[in-house]
Amino acid sequence: MQTKSILxxxxEEIVRMCCSRILRTAGYDVDTSSGGPGALEMTEEKKYDVVLTDLKMPGMDGIALMxxxxxxxxxxxVIVVTGYSTIETATRAMTMGAYNYLEKPFSPESLLAVVRDALGEKV
Amino acid sequence: MVKFSNLSHSLAGKLIIAIGSLMVLGSLAFGTLFIHFEQRQLVENLVNYASSLADLVNRSIQYGMLSGRRDLMRQDLQMISEGKRVRFIRIYGPDGKLRFSSEAPGVAKAPGASKTQGAPYEPPAIRVKDINALATTHSIVGAGAQKTLLYITPIKNGPRCHAAACHFHGKGNNVLGVLEEGFYTKDVDRVVSDNKIGTALIGGLFILVISASLFIILYRLVSKPVALLEDGMKRVADCELDEPIDINTRDEMGLLARTFNSMMQDLKLYRESRDHWAHNLEEEIKRKTGEMMRTQESLINTEKLASLGRMSAGIAHELNSPLTGIITFAHLLRNRVPDSDAEAREDLQVVIDQAERCAKIIKGLLGFSRGAGFEMTQIGLNTLLESTISMISHQSRFYNIKFDLRLSPGLPPVFADPNQIQQVFLNMLMNASDAMDQKGFITITTRLLPAEDGRRMIETEFTDTGPGIAEADLLKIFEPFFTTKPVGQGTGLGLSVSYGIIKKYGGDILAKSVPGQGAIFLIRLPAREKGDEDADEKHSGD
Structure with a gap:
């Protein structure tokens, strides 16, 4: 089976570190980016199955990037990760095309659960 | 009352003195005139008497002379002179010499002569220049006991005389002699003196009676009412307005008193209305001040919560990422620790638990920053309460708690976000459960309050059987981060978030408690009225 790619x-570097450590440990191919323009450049070269994006970022925000x-x-x-643990922000993102949302701070289990769900794997 | 020392200064006193003086003067003038005329009348009477007596003497002389019986004539004259009022009768000849006197020689006294004069009295001869020109005269001479009315009249020659056979007097002699009569005046004097005393007595009595009557009348009509008016004015000056002036006459004084009483009544009404107004104003100011302070307090609280919301949203965002790191790496580390090292795994589990607790606190803080994107809808509070109870009754912390729902049927709906109101209800129930150590009774009552300022409010009451809230804490429970729960169990945000939500919907949240008898929380939300729906529809139409 082909390794799934996740962006x-x-x-924040700590969040990027958490994501890559948890998902790599789980056997996924993980790339990280610190902002919207960099991420878009990376999609030129590589296809990704799941994209995890923060909603509030300097420059381009999560919704525009999505x-x-x-x-x-x-x-x-696309899974939006939000620091504002409000259903409303997440629902808004989902109406704009997000597949799911994840509240910060998240535990490794909850991150893996939403990613596996997005990949259509058995949770 | 009128004091007599002040009488001369009073109106009545002045009037009495003036009228009394006029009466005294009038009486004196009247008395003097009366006495004068009476005296003149009496003297005239005496003179008339003298005249008739002279006539009698004349006839007696004529008869005596003509009949030649001089002795008879003397006898007659003596008899006449013995009349009660007659002092003497003297007759002089044409030469002025005394021819006859009723007085015995040496006994008679000259008018005005002293009693001690012992010498025999010889009345003087009447000196007459021309006896024919002599006219009848009278005069009063002497004083005291000797006072005498002298009446002198000529004895005229008549036809019977000069035609008599004796031819003693010729036709050419008009006057044959002079008759002098003296009369006592003591009767006249006595009557005049008596009348003087009588007039004085009657006049004095009259003045006295008139003055006394005048005094009584003036006292009743003027002094007494004036004193009453004066008392009344003094009372008004001393602000005693309850007792009116008691003058009920129909005269000017009565009119004055009635006018004054009506003025006093008006003054009293004005004063009462002023007092009433001042009192009301004080109450109104107190009420408004209280209202203002409450509004200000509420504004400060709202502002506090708003700034706290802004701040907490920022902090939450900043803390969430590091917390994600802590939780993630603690997990990774724990997974690497061999199962044999249970202690290390437990320690790491503590790190994870505490980081998750931090996450929970942050979630609580975010309650403040909520606001946008809420779905406002009509909520039936009774239904919402029932669904909330059924949701939590499966949670272990409510296993040993009995609910008593006393829901008033037919309540109007409220217009709010159901999630937020449910959050408030959950908060109340969790607090009650914690306060009662997770066992006891919670009574929930809903009721419609009577309209105030045209708005009706629905009250939801939560009563628990816990230990209650200390009075000092009652003032602070709605402040953020205030908690009485043990460290680690409460964030101190639940009630302040609830407060913010209820205030946002124009409601009110109150806490009451008698320590030892549980706590009561009252949540009031404005009822949605028919007119409100139309207003909302209009808004959505815009």
């Missing part, structure tokens, strides 16, 4: 975008990503990677599923 994690967050302006809209761009959906154009380039129509098959990729």
């Amino acid at each position: 994690a975008i967050d302006d 809209v761009e990503l959906k154009k380039r990677l129509p098959d990729a599923r």
Whole structure:
């Protein structure tokens, strides 16, 4: 089975580190980016199955990035990670095309659960 | 009352003195005139008497002379002179010499002569220049006991005389002699003196009676009412307005008193209305001040919560990422620790638990920053309460708690976000459960409050059987981060978030407690009225 590729975008390094450590340990191919423009560049060279993106970032915010990503990677599923643990922000993102959302701070189990769900794997 | 020392200064006193003086003067003038005329009348009477007596003497002389019986004539004259009022009768000849006197020589006294004068009295001869020109005269001479009315009249020659056979007097002699009569005046004097005393007595009595009557009348009509008016004015000056002036006459004084009483009544009404107004104003100011302070307090609280919301949203965002790191790496580390090292795994589990607790606190803080994107809808509070109870009754912390729902049927709905209201209800129930150590009774009552300022409020009451809230804490429980729960169990945010939510919907949240008898929380939310729906529809139409 081909290794699934995941792109994690967050302006904070600790979050990027968490994502890559948890997902790599689980056997996924993980790339990270600290912002929207860098992430879009990376999608030029590589296809990703799941994109995890923070909602609030300097420069380009998560929603705008998600809209761009959906154009380039129509098959990729986008999971928004939000620091504002409000259903409303997440629901808004989902109406804009996000597949699911994840509240910060997250535990390794919850991250793996949403990613596996997005990949259509058995949770 | 009128004091007599002040009488001369009072109106009545002045009037009495003036009228009394006029009466005294009038009486004196009247008395003097009366006495004068009476005296003149009496003297005239005496003179008339003298005249008739002279006539009698004349006839007696004529008869005596003509009949030649001089002795008879003397006898007659003596008899006449013995009349009660007659002092003497003297007759002088044409030469002025005394021819006859009723007085015995040496006994008679000259008018005005002293009693001690012992010498025999010889009345003087009447000196007459022309006896024919003599006219009848009278005069009063002497004083005291000797006072005498002298009446002198000529004895005229008549036809019977000069035609008599004796031819003693010729036709050319008009006057044959002079008759002098003296009369006592003591009767006249006595009557005049008596009348003087009588007039003085009657006049004095009259003045006295009139003055006394005048005094009584003036006292009743003027002094007494004036004193009453003065008392009344003094009372008004001393602000005693309850007792009106008691003058009920129909005269000017009565009119004055009635006018004054009506003025006093008006003054009293004004004063009462002023007092009432001042009192009301004080109450109103107190009420408004209280209202203002409450509004200000509420504004400060709202502002506090708003700034706290902004701040907590920022902090939450900043803390979430590091917390993700802590939780993730603690997990990774724990997974690497061999199962044999249970202690290390437990220690790492503590790190994970505490980091997750931090996450929970942050979630609580975010309650403040909520606001946008809520779905406002009509909520039936009774239904919402029932669904909330059924949701939590499966949680272990409510296993040993009995609920008593006393829901008032037919309540109007409230217009709010159901999630937020449910969050408030959950908060109340969790607090009650914690306060009762997870066992006891919670009574939930809903009721419609009577309209106030045109708004009706629905009250939801939560009563528990816990230890209650200390009075000092009652003031602080809605402040953020205030908690009485043990460290680690409460964030101190639940009630302040609830407070913020209820205030946002125009409601109110109150806590009451008698320590030892549980706590009561009252949540009031404005009822949605018919008119409100129309207003909302209009808004959505815009």
